[in-house]
Amino acid sequence: MKVSVIGTGYVGLVTGATLADLGNQVVCLDILEEKINTLNSGKSPIYEPGLDELLKQGLKNKNLRGSTEIEQNIRNSDITFICVGTPSDKNGNIDLSYIKSASSAIGRALRDKNEKHTVIVKSTVVPLTTEEVVMPNILKKSGWKRENLGIGMNPEFLREGSAIHDAQNPDRIVIGSADDIARETLNELYSPYKCTKLECSPRTAELIKYASNSFLATKISFVNEIANMSNVWGIDFQEVAEGMGLDSRISAEFLRAGAGFGGSCFPKDVKALAAAAKKSKVESLMLKATLEVNDIQPKIIVKMTEERLGVVKGKKIAILGLAFKPDTDDVRESRSEIVVRELMEKGANVIAHDPEGMPNFKEIIDVKMAPTPELATEKADCVIIMTEWNVYKNLDLELLLERMNGNVLIDGRRALDSNLADKVGFDYKTIGLG
Numbered sequence: 001m002k003v004s005v006i007g008t009g010y011v012g013l014v015t016g017a018t019l020a021d022l023g024n025q026v027v028c029l030d031i032l033e034e035k036i037n038t039l040n041s042g043k044s045p046i047y048e049p050g051l052d053e054l055l056k057q058g059l060k061n062k063n064l065r066g067s068t069e070i071e072q073n074i075r076n077s078d079i080t081f082i083c084v085g086t087p088s089d090k091n092g093n094i095d096l097s098y099i100k101s102a103s104s105a106i107g108r109a110l111r112d113k114n115e116k117h118t119v120i121v122k123s124t125v126v127p128l129t130t131e132e133v134v135m136p137n138i139l140k141k142s143g144w145k146r147e148n149l150g151i152g153m154n155p156e157f158l159r160e161g162s163a164i165h166d167a168q169n170p171d172r173i174v175i176g177s178a179d180d181i182a183r184e185t186l187n188e189l190y191s192p193y194k195c196t197k198l199e200c201s202p203r204t205a206e207l208i209k210y211a212s213n214s215f216l217a218t219k220i221s222f223v224n225e226i227a228n229m230s231n232v233w234g235i236d237f238q239e240v241a242e243g244m245g246l247d248s249r250i251s252a253e254f255l256r257a258g259a260g261f262g263g264s265c266f267p268k269d270v271k272a273l274a275a276a277a278k279k280s281k282v283e284s285l286m287l288k289a290t291l292e293v294n295d296i297q298p299k300i301i302v303k304m305t306e307e308r309l310g311v312v313k314g315k316k317i318a319i320l321g322l323a324f325k326p327d328t329d330d331v332r333e334s335r336s337e338i339v340v341r342e343l344m345e346k347g348a349n350v351i352a353h354d355p356e357g358m359p360n361f362k363e364i365i366d367v368k369m370a371p372t373p374e375l376a377t378e379k380a381d382c383v384i385i386m387t388e389w390n391v392y393k394n395l396d397l398e399l400l401l402e403r404m405n406g407n408v409l410i411d412g413r414r415a416l417d418s419n420l421a422d423k424v425g426f427d428y429k430t431i432g433l434g
């Protein structure tokens with residue numbers, strides 16, 4: 001099938017690369033020439049394990065290319081995926097401006113086309129967007145009759161760091177279609193994948209995406225709240241999580257307590273769903289609480305640090321981990337941002353390290369950085385682990401203690417063996433261990 005993908009961000013690139021890998025003719029479109037040049041040189045404009053290789057392979061066997069010729073390439077394809085960003089505005093509402101300009105471009109492209117065409121929204125959008133914003137815009141700009149256009153919504157459930165694996169081994173594919181053209185086209189495109197394919201309306205697909213992300217975020221905030229209770233009652237939350245996770249209705253996944261969730265999806269999506277519901281006069285108490293707990297967690301890390309150091313002013317504090325999770329350079333909504341900012345405001349001498357996230361973090365906060373964990377922790381009064389990278393999990397604790405000035409070790413992700421840390425002589429504290 002001839003596929004055009006608008007937007008060469010995270011979702012667009014992974015979608016384009018994996019569809020090309022299935023043998024489709026894919027063109028990835030973006031207005032930014034620099035990104036397209038990078039892509040056409042076989043390099044991924046974003047850091048994602050395995051993506052470079054898949055892009056190179058697609059370019060080599062001519063199933064994949066990038067282009068800034070947006071309208072012409074849309075016209076020459078059978079199906080167009082909209083994979084543009086849907087950021088939040090300052091009130092948490094979804095900003096649909098990229099969605100609107102993508103649908104206008106599609107409308108203009110289709111003006112001179114005589115064959116049928118399918119448009120699928122893959123960007124995360126609030127319910128009704130595909131039917132009430134994208135479709136009318138395309139019809140208006142193209143002058144097309146409704147019956148020639150296939151319209152659908154097909155959400156992605158990709159995790160950063162394992163996006164290629166997730167795209168190639170989906171748990172389920174949600175086929176939200178407003179008509180038979182979109183339904184049949186998506187079923188054909190995804191026929192190589194043997195997982196469950198759920199057919200529904202576009203608005204249902206839109207809500208499935210938000211509900212899934214919000215549920216996972218809520219699960220994290222819930223366990224964080226229980227972990228905070230475990231802290232004061234002298235209970236090890238890891239054992240509680242194990243006991244909970246053995247119930248197949250609960251499942252053992254997403255029960256890791258700590259500094260809270262970050263990233264480009266969970267915080268934005270929970271806020272957008274709550275804001276969209278409020279606009280429709282449904283107040284979400286659950287989502288509000290999910291966000292509140294998530295804001296509290298990094299503050300608990302700061303409090304633990306203050307309790308141990310007395311005052312933090314003038315103390316050297318090493319922050320290990322700036323990315324919102326391991327194996328990514330993405331620092332968006334990272335909990336480290338809150339911890340670093342608060343400690344700097346309180347006058348601490350903060351020095352940070354992250355294997356991949358330092359350049360991106362530098363754009364948010366001008367904090368001192370060290371090129372290695374060893375240099376960051378040299379003569380530190382306190383070390384705080386904020387991201388559970390393997391390099392931190394494998395730290396030699398005896399050498400770490402020798403290098404430090406003090407012995408306070410705060411583990412915001414339960415990355416280390418608490419018994420070992422105690423044995424070595426650390427004043428070790430983590431969320432969910434009394």
Ligand code: UDX
Nearest residue numbers: 156157158159160254255256260261262263265324325
């Ligand atoms: C998430 C969803 O998993 C994915 O399906 C969706 O498409 C996009 O959002 P991602 O943001 O890449 O993916 O990261 P994920 O691995 O889900 O982790 C999100 C955040 O939750 C991270 O900050 C992580 O540290 C935190 N987390 C995760 C916990 O604090 N505890 C857990 O048990 C799991």
